[in-house]
Amino acid sequence: MAETTVLKDSHLSLSAKLRQKWAEIYKARWPYLFISPFYILFLIFGVYPILFSLYLSLTEWKGLGPIKFVGLKNFELLLKDKVFWQSMTNGVILFFLYVPIMTLLALVLAVILNSKRVRGFRFFRTMLFIPYIMNIVAAGFTFRLMLNQKYGLVNLMLGIFNIAPVPWLESIWGGRISLCLLVIWAWLGYNMVIMLAGLQTIPSELTEAALIDGASSSQAFFYVTIPLMRPVILFSVVLSTMGSFNLFSEIYNLTGGGPINATITPVIVIFNQAFGNFRLGYASAMAYLYFIILFALTLLQFRYFGQQAD
Amino acid sequence: MLPRRLSLWLTDALMYALLIGVSAFMMLPFIWMVSTSLKPADEIFAIPPIIISPNSTLNAYVYLQEQYNIIGIIKNTFVIAFSATILRLFFCALGGYGFAKFKFPGQAALFAFLLGTMVIPSAVTLVPVYIIMRDLKWIDTFWPLIIPGAANAFGIFFMRQYTMSVSNELMDAARIDGAGEFTIFWRIILPIIAPGLTSLGLIFFMGSWNDFVGPLIYLKSPEHFTLPLIIRSLIGPVGRTVYDVQMATSVISLIPLLIIFLIFQRRFVEGITAGAIKG
Numbered sequence: 376m377a378e379t380t381v382l383k384d385s386h387l388s389l390s391a392k393l394r395q396k397w398a399e400i401y402k403a404r405w406p407y408l409f410i411s412p413f414y415i416l417f418l419i420f421g422v423y424p425i426l427f428s429l430y431l432s433l434t435e436w437k438g439l440g441p442i443k444f445v446g447l448k449n450f451e452l453l454l455k456d457k458v459f460w461q462s463m464t465n466g467v468i469l470f471f472l473y474v475p476i477m478t479l480l481a482l483v484l485a486v487i488l489n490s491k492r493v494r495g496f497r498f499f500r501t502m503l504f505i506p507y508i509m510n511i512v513a514a515g516f517t518f519r520l521m522l523n524q525k526y527g528l529v530n531l532m533l534g535i536f537n538i539a540p541v542p543w544l545e546s547i548w549g550g551r552i553s554l555c556l557l558v559i560w561a562w563l564g565y566n567m568v569i570m571l572a573g574l575q576t577i578p579s580e581l582t583e584a585a586l587i588d589g590a591s592s593s594q595a596f597f598y599v600t601i602p603l604m605r606p607v608i609l610f611s612v613v614l615s616t617m618g619s620f621n622l623f624s625e626i627y628n629l630t631g632g633g634p635i636n637a638t639i640t641p642v643i644v645i646f647n648q649a650f651g652n653f654r655l656g657y658a659s660a661m662a663y664l665y666f667i668i669l670f671a672l673t674l675l676q677f678r679y680f681g682q683q684a685d
Numbered sequence: 686m687l688p689r690r691l692s693l694w695l696t697d698a699l700m701y702a703l704l705i706g707v708s709a710f711m712m713l714p715f716i717w718m719v720s721t722s723l724k725p726a727d728e729i730f731a732i733p734p735i736i737i738s739p740n741s742t743l744n745a746y747v748y749l750q751e752q753y754n755i756i757g758i759i760k761n762t763f764v765i766a767f768s769a770t771i772l773r774l775f776f777c778a779l780g781g782y783g784f785a786k787f788k789f790p791g792q793a794a795l796f797a798f799l800l801g802t803m804v805i806p807s808a809v810t811l812v813p814v815y816i817i818m819r820d821l822k823w824i825d826t827f828w829p830l831i832i833p834g835a836a837n838a839f840g841i842f843f844m845r846q847y848t849m850s851v852s853n854e855l856m857d858a859a860r861i862d863g864a865g866e867f868t869i870f871w872r873i874i875l876p877i878i879a880p881g882l883t884s885l886g887l888i889f890f891m892g893s894w895n896d897f898v899g900p901l902i903y904l905k906s907p908e909h910f911t912l913p914l915i916i917r918s919l920i921g922p923v924g925r926t927v928y929d930v931q932m933a934t935s936v937i938s939l940i941p942l943l944i945i946f947l948i949f950q951r952r953f954v955e956g957i958t959a960g961a962i963k964g
Contacts, residue, residue, distance in 0.1 A: 399790050405866040409783030410795065412776045413836035417802060420833040424813030425805070431812065438816070484707065487700045501950065502708040505715075508942045510895035512913040513935030516920075517714045520721060520928055526730035528717055560711065565957065572958035592696075621806065624897040628917060645808050650902065655812050662808045669806065 432660035437653045449660035459661060462641045463668065465551075466620035469640070473555040474615045477563055478608065484563075485570035486596065500571070504564035511561060515628030518557050519544065547637040550630045554638050557625055562618070566611050573607030574600070613676055620669055641665045715939075722746070722932035729928050745933035753915060754908070755937065761827075762911040762938075766893035769831045773889050774882050776836035781844025782874055786856065796845075803838050807898075815902060825905040830896065840885055843959055847881035848874065884956030887949055891942060912938035 400407070432450075435443045453459060484503065488496055506514070521528045522543035530540040543549045577600065585595045601608075623642045626632055632639035645665065649658035716736070721729055723741040749755040784796055818829045851874065859869045875882075897913045904910055910918065912934065919931045946953055 396790070403787065403789030406783040406787035406789045406792075409787075409870070410780045410841070413780050413799065413838065413841060414795075416833065416836050420814055420817070421802060421805070421810065424810035424817070427813040427816075428809055438819075480707070484704070487704060490700075492697060493700055493704070499704050499708060501947075502711055504954075505943070505946070506711050508891060508895075508946050509715075509935075509939055510897065510913045510916075512897050512916045513718070513938055514714065516916060516931055517718045517935060520932070521714065521717055523730075526732070528713075528734055531732065531734055560714065563707070564711070568954055569958055572954075617806075621808075627897075627901075642806075642808050645811065649812050649815075655816075659812055662806075662811065666806055666809050670804065673804070 428659045428662060431656050432663050434656040436655045438655055442656075445656070449657050450664070452657065453660055453664055456661075458636060458639065459641070459644055461636050462639045462644045463620075463665075465636075465638060466640055468551065469555065469558075469622065469638075470616060470619040472551060473558050474612060474619065476555075477559050477566060477615065478611055480559075481563055481566035481611065482570050482601075482604070482608065484567050485574055486600065488567075489571060489574045500568070503567055506560050507562070507564045509561070511624040512628050514557060514561055515625060518553065518560075518629055522553050544630060545634060547634060550634055550638045554622075554625060554630055557629055558618075558622065561625070562615070566615075569611055570604065570607060573604050577603050609677070613673060616672065616676060617669065620665070718932045718935050718939075721928055722936050724929060726927075726929060745927075745929040746937075748930055749933055749937075755915070755934070757908065758910055758912055758915050759937065761909060762894060763941075765827050765830050765911060766890050768827075769834065769893045770886050770889040772831060772835045773837050773840055774886050777840030777844045777885065778848075778875060778878060778882060779870065780836060780841035781846075781848050781878075782870055784841065784845040785848035786851075786853070786874075799838050799841060811902075818903060824903055825909060826903075827909075829903040830893070830899045837889070840889070843885055843956070844878065844881060846959065847878055851877050880952065883949065884952045884959070887945065887953045888956045890945070894938075894942060 431442075433444060433446060435445050435449075487493055488499060493499075522530075524530060524540050524542050524545055527543070529543070533541065541549060543553045581603070582595045582599050585599050586592065590598070620640060621642055622640045623646065626638055626640060626643055630638040632643050641661070642665075645658050645661050648654045648661060720736050720738075722745050723743070724735065724738045725740050725742055725744070728735050728738050728740065746755075784792070814829075814833065818824055821828075823829050855873050855877075856869055859873055864872070895913060896911070897917070900911045900914045901917070904914060907915075907918070916931055916934045916938065919927060919934065
């Protein structure tokens with residue numbers, strides 16, 4: 376019915392245009408219906424919360440009773456909030472502590488596994504990847520047990536070499552390094568598998584040609600493999616950057632943010648303000664500021680890497 | 686300069702040393718976890734450490750069933766993960782099909798918007814979503830862990846890529862035979878994209894089975910807890926944590942995923958890498 380109407384209207388009056396548009400939309404009612412669940416759910420659990428959270432960031436609210444409008448007070452408090460800025464600094468510190476090592480190690484392991492000289496490809500890939508499927512609560516508590524200062528397996532093993540017990544979870548840098556060990560343990564395999572898939576898209580003729588032309592294998596790695604892998608490396612680094620600020624379960628279950636907030640991250644602070652202190656307005660303001668900073672950081676990374684690629 | 690054969694041999698040795706070293710680092714926590722779960726309490730902190738105790742016992746596992754009804758907890762975790770996965774797969778397959786096989790006004794903008802939603806960190810929506818769940822009286826139920834994520838942006842993107850490679854001929858033939866649009870999706874498209882759904886389903890199932898933050902926020906009474914939440918709740922007063930029981934729970938939470946992973950390893954890896962390489 377609607378389609379025949381369109382054919383009849385040859386002159387383009389406004390109502391005809393509207394009717395034509397409607398006919399197009401009506402004709403596409405099935406795909407609209409098929410994709411609608413996402414948009415409906417996002418409206419309820421995405422758009423509305425984002426707007427409500429923006430409003431809450433200008434208020435004081437405990438979750439019950441009247442919402443008190445306070446203007447920009449939360450953001451003023453935030454600028455002076457030592458714990459929040461400590462958590463942002465921690466994100467940066469954690470990033471530098473584990474992202475370069477993990478990315479490089481993942482790349483090197485992927486190149487090794489991808490080279491035809493190594494046997495047991497499937498075995499090693501499985502070994503390296505399996506930690507990724509373990510839930511982080513179990514992993515966190517296993518690490519806690521192994522890193523126990525007095526009785527932990529790690530310190531007992533170090534004791535064999537006459538190394539004094541390391542206060543893994545009891546000192547600032549010990550805590551940070553323990554956390555990085557856990558994160559690398561859990562995420563190295565994931566990053567390696569991604570790099571491996573990236574390597575498999577590079578035609579092996581390219582590296583072979585470089586080798587025939589007299590390049591050493593390390594030259595082939597740095598001048599052929601790495602430039603071609605740049606998009607995959609960028610993907611992995613950007614994910615890890617967001618990851619280091621977003622760490623939650625790892626910290627919650629290994630160090631609890633301590634000692635003396637040395638391993639606390641923004642998401643932990645936001646969670647504690649919201650569900651520990653019930654300062655919902657303040658937590659929302661914090662979440663917004665955190666989102667803006669993180670977004671800027673991601674853009675910056677894309678720009679930096681993007682420019683180098685040209 | 687080293688002779689070529691020696692240098693090749695050295696490179697090989699170094700490569701294997703690195704692979705074996707890192708693999709050992711990866712395996713050590715698993716070994717210690719299983720070992721601790723089987724030890725009698727007084728051997729957990731024995732010096733020197735015991736790996737396989739001659740006094741091995743399943744006490745920790747029995748205790749878990751008696752005190753925490755661990756079978757009920759496994760059931761909770763499974764019910765949540767299974768229903769979340771099925772619902773997600775359905776909506777992602779449907780949405781992916783809608784984007785891959787139809788042309789409609791606003792398609793490009795809607796798809797760009799869908800991808801854009803992936804950069805929003807969950808911290809921003811944390812508080813309001815909690816308030817919504819409270820007003821719906823959904824706190825301490827499984828719904829908050831199933832419904833909000835039911836249509837997942839990454840999943841729709843993934844299924845769109847997968848469905849685009851399906852040929853149009855079967856669909857067109859079915860249309861000429863007068864099949865309805867939903868019938869075409871259900872009877873013709875779904876069986877063809879099943880391998881893609883398996884990859885995606887494995888990722889969804891693992892994510893939900895291992896989820897910690899969701900259950901931590903929404904589940905209140907211990908009989909509704911999931912496995913990761915039980916492991917967390919087993920932390921006792923300082924020095925009194927029952928490590929053997931905690932490690933036993935960890936072993937239990939790992940085994941089903943380990944079996945699934947070893948069976949479907951190829952599909953699993955495909956699902957994980959698809960987003961990074963094609964995107």
